[in-house]
Amino acid sequence: MHVGNEMKAVWKRFLADETxxxxxxxGLIGGFVVGAAALGATALSNSVESLFSFVTSFFNRF
Known part of the structure; x- marks a missing residue:
């Protein structure tokens, strides 16, 4: 029975340890920030690409 009590104490310490x-x-917050930045960069790149396409087609007319 001594081993069972010792194991129970180990589990109690493990579950109470918050280090x-x-x-x-x-780490989770950093992951969310990086994910949001990646999504924002993707959305921004699409906008910039369409802007450059518009400017290119405008100047190709001359």
Missing amino acids: GVTAVEY
Whole structure:
């Protein structure tokens, strides 16, 4: 029975330990920021591409 109590104590300590939680949270936030930046860059690149196409077609008329 001693091993069972010892194992229970190990699990209790493991579940109560919150070290590293903040690092995980910052990692998740960083991942979301990078994902949003990637989506924004994609949307912006489409707009810039259409602008350059318009300018090119405008100057090709001359």
